[in-house]
Amino acid sequence: xxxxxxxxxxxASPTSRGAFAPNLVETKGGAWMTWIEPVDKEKxxxxxxxxxxxxxxxxxxxxxxxxxxxxxxxxxADFPEMGVAKDGTLFVTWPQxxxxxAYAYDIAVxxxxxxxxxxxxxxxLNDDRVLGEHxxxxxxxxxxxxxxxxxxxxxxxxxDGHMGEGGGDMQLRxxxxxxxxxxxxxxxxxxxxxxxxxxxxxxxxxxxIYRDRSDTEIRDISxxxxxxxxxxxxxxxxxxxxxxxxxxxxxxxxxxxxxxxxTSPSNKSAVYVTFSEEPIxxxxxxxxxxxxxxxxxxxVTVCWLEPNGDTASVTLADVHRxxxxxxxxxxxxxxxxRSSGFPRLAKVNGGILVAWTDLDREVxxxxxFFPN
Numbered sequence: 179x180x181x182x183x184x185x186x187x188x189x190a191s192p193t194s195r196g197a198f199a200p201n202l203v204e205t206k207g208g209a210w211m212t213w214i215e216p217v218d219k220e221k222x223x224x225x226x227x228x229x230x231x232x233x234x235x236x237x238x239x240x241x242x243x244x245x246x247x248x249x250x251x252x253x254x255a256d257f258p259e260m261g262v263a264k265d266g267t268l269f270v271t272w273p274q275x276x277x278x279x280a281y282a283y284d285i286a287v288x289x290x291x292x293x294x295x296x297x298x299x300x301x302x303l304n305d306d307r308v309l310g311e312h313x314x315x316x317x318x319x320x321x322x323x324x325x326x327x328x329x330x331x332x333x334x335x336x337x338d339g340h341m342g343e344g345g346g347d348m349q350l351r352x353x354x355x356x357x358x359x360x361x362x363x364x365x366x367x368x369x370x371x372x373x374x375x376x377x378x379x380x381x382x383x384x385x386x387i388y389r390d391r392s393d394t395e396i397r398d399i400s401x402x403x404x405x406x407x408x409x410x411x412x413x414x415x416x417x418x419x420x421x422x423x424x425x426x427x428x429x430x431x432x433x434x435x436x437x438x439x440x441t442s443p444s445n446k447s448a449v450y451v452t453f454s455e456e457p458i459x460x461x462x463x464x465x466x467x468x469x470x471x472x473x474x475x476x477x478v479t480v481c482w483l484e485p486n487g488d489t490a491s492v493t494l495a496d497v498h499r500x501x502x503x504x505x506x507x508x509x510x511x512x513x514x515x516r517s518s519g520f521p522r523l524a525k526v527n528g529g530i531l532v533a534w535t536d537l538d539r540e541v542x543x544x545x546x547f548f549p550n
Contacts, residue, residue, distance in 0.1 A: 254517060399414070493509065
């Protein structure tokens with residue numbers, strides 16, 4: 179069943195022309211959005227900015243600059259990540275070039291103790307000095323004033339793994355960031371090289387979801403955490419030689435989690451949702467780029483890109499545990515190319531916030547608010 183939802187369009191976006199790579203994180207009183215924005219194209223100066231959405235008045239605050247410079251690894255898929263500690267301390271990570279190679283970049287970290295007004299650089303998240311790939315970060319609260327970070331770490335890789343050259347494997351690692359960046363721990367020693375991760379805290383335990391990689395090039399979705407053996411959430415058996423750049427998403431649902439992901443075994447593309455049970459097929463989209471939010475006891479809202487001729491549709495639908503799919507609707511039309519990035523979701527008081535890179539780059543990033 180398809181029904182129409184009332185949409186309140188947020189007209190005063192905090193972004194400027196050319197902005198891209200939005201990301202959202204929920205916080206008390208609303209949600210934070212981070213994004214990348216060109217400052218001076220001739221000098222290749224790029225800024226990482228943030229703004230808070232006030233859910234009471236349904237407006238964005240001022241755009242605040244975290245950092246700007248010429249050494250960003252500005253990427254359509256590996257976007258900045260913000261984490262909010264229990265005491266309100268903000269942490270932001272972003273890819274930062276570390277050498278002349280196309281895939282030589284670290285994960286820079288900054289901290290704010292005054293709601294984003296000022297930021298202090300904390301060095302890098304990865305604790306190696308390898309000129310390789312490090313990125314695709316997820317942050318969740320840990321302790322009172324810190325966050326736990328999960329990321330993909332290429333310290334064991336040599337050459338260009340994306341081109342089938344060199345050796346070694348991409349790893350999944352974790353650490354804590356509070357007053358400083360702690361020593362990292364290895365969680366999985368062979369994972370897909372460039373799919374996003376996602377993380378939540380379930381019953382006090384931080385867990386991460388990611389695209390794994392077997393010795394036979396099966397790249398299905400796994401879950402892991404401190405003291406956890408990596409485990410597939412479902413055996414899609416997708417055999418693919420390279421990374422599809424299409425990571426999973428998860429959210430907390432009671433004492434467990436829900437997950438959404440894209441897969442394409444035997445060229446049969448699909449977006450799936452699981453309530454820690456048998457997966458529910460939501461779409462046959464060949465684009466994927468999913469996000470998911472738990473919005474009820476047995477219900478989630480899923481977002482993905484659906485092909486639509488020369489464009490792609492940012493699509494939302496509610497999925498119930500019993501397999502019912504309803505309230506499917508198109509939010510916006512965007513480019514089907516990489517430039518449109520990944521639409522993001524966040525729960526705020528009274529509804530859901532959606533952010534995406536607009537087809538009209540004059541606008542940069544658009545956001546919509548969907549009331550409950």
